[in-house]
Amino acid sequence: MLHAIVMAGGSGTRFWPASRAALPKQLLPLAGEKTLLEDTVDRLDGLVPPDRVMVVTAGRLLDAVRRQLPQVPDAGLVGEPCKRDTAPCIGLAALLVARHDPDAIMAVMPSDHVIRPAEGFRAAIRQAAALVEQSPGRLVTFGIKPTYAAECFGYIQQGEPLKAAPAEGTAAVHTVAQFREKPPAAVAQEYLAAGNYLWNGGIFVWKAATILSALAERQPECLAHLRRIASAWDTPDRDTVFAEEFAAIKGISIDYAVLEHARDVVVIEAPFSWDDLGGWSAVARQRGGDTDGNTVVGKHLGIESLRTIVHTGDDHLVVTMGLQDMLVVHTADATLVAHRAHEEAVRKVVAELEKRGWTEFL
């Protein structure tokens, strides 16, 4: 059976002050009316029933996640006691799912990307599940056709097309020649020109048993810790064991831990648009702008303002006058005003706040 594993542990700082330690990006309605997490789970409607959805988040975010996802049973909410990257997260999910469904296929996905249309996503996941059924040891990844020479994404180089001709209406599938780290500009340009490099969407489909075998081979220590957690899962010791054993794991990404070394890895050319929403300009791209190029959420009055992003509430008026290419983010206790050219540096703000000990704003 198909299970969905939604990774919702992100603690991004690019959307400060809208995003906070206690309210990270995936819990914000950045791209529309619903939060990115809500959108991610809604996208599974008709693909996976809520009782086969598992959301892995940070322990401190568990209550907030529960409020946003009333349809997901409590058994499907996992709160990590600390942050250990994607391999431990996915490994634990695989163990927990395999307890009741040893033959489970897992679709693993981030909770903070914008993917449209949902039907294209569901079709691609169904296609991936079929590819796994075809070859149970297979790892399926999803690649997005690059539209520019992005330096901020990992890339997947397509190898040979998969031998079986794609069925009508399904996406192209290739073997993976190699995974590539975020490249410098010149290299990204080469990838774009080559035409057979795709952005790594961070979405994976595979059998729980397959990923557990791979971890047993490549990350036996990690898996040993995870097995101890899974053994205690249905006992009163769950929290204690989870906290102790998870803390003892060395954080590593599933890409490093498994994917880059695996044999049967294929990549589906995503039949959906994808945006990892890396900052406010991506939000503006997703939401679109008015005739002056301004993108606004909340109560705003603009006078001679162009290409400006305003993010506030309906209860707090932001007036912009004579601005060009600016970013104004208002929240109850903090406001950021920045030139959009400095968008990437929003992280610096968070670092500076930490340095000053102004923890109430983190």
Place this chain on the structure above:
Amino acid sequence: MLHAIVMAGGSGTRFWPASRAALPKQLLPLAGEKTLLEDTVDRLDGLVPPDRVMVVTAGRLLDAVRRQLPQVPDAGLVGEPCKRDTAPCIGLAALLVARHDPDAIMAVMPSDHVIRPAEGFRAAIRQAAALVEQSPGRLVTFGIKPTYAAECFGYIQQGEPLKAAPAEGTAAVHTVAQFREKPPAAVAQEYLAAGNYLWNGGIFVWKAATILSALAERQPECLAHLRRIASAWDTPDRDTVFAEEFAAIKGISIDYAVLEHARDVVVIEAPFSWDDLGGWSAVARQRGGDTDGNTVVGKHLGIESLRTIVHTGDDHLVVTMGLQDMLVVHTADATLVAHRAHEEAVRKVVAELEKRGWTEFL
């Protein structure tokens, strides 16, 4: 005896959103720790006792004024039922003061200017009172030596120096050749070059009886209304008569009504610095800036920001990043972000809010 009349009815919109209809400029601590009104009344310490201070404000501001000036007895607080410019305000104050002190000398002053040092101001007022004692029908004005060709102030052209040589330590006094309206740039430049034009500080010293005679001559209707108000002042009908009669007066400034037509008008060259605080840049001038030229009130973190004015509270953090010559004013329900080149246009915001019916922000 010397009485002080503080005119505190202003409803300026240049400091929106910090200033509001219910909290205009004079009630804000724009130039320092105290509000402009508090500073104005503090400046009278040692010159006029609190029971000879009269503050004339708008009726709706009376409670706020009372809270800021606990030292002024209630009898000294006058709340105008509507706005009628300076002549009716000063005329009424003259009538009220003259009831108990027919020989009173009045020092009339705005409540929203920055004047330093206070001792220079007090010395100039004492000198003015002496000039009035010397010639009871005299009207004394105060002129500020221009430092640039300002277009936003009225000017006073100095005539002949007053015959009696100035006493040691007192300021130069001249007759007034003429009053001049806010001039266009070229004319302001001529005034500056001529050297005998001073900015009109809007501060006046004269006998109550003198200004009442002048009003009787030039504005008999206005004075008739004011007399009816004064007659009802100590009766239960005060509020009703004040509201009816004051509303019936045609608003006019004391400059138009009296000063421009008067015979014995002199101007003291102010031995104090003066700033009418016409906008945020004036606030920055008064408060000074940090090494990056930023002027900040409240909690702020600046990253690569230059010549930027930030006005917030200690409970709301404003972060500016990559800004140059910007203005950020945060208040509980509204935030303004503007390029400083648009400072003069803050009034437009208020006009637009009125047009949209967003009255909660006025």
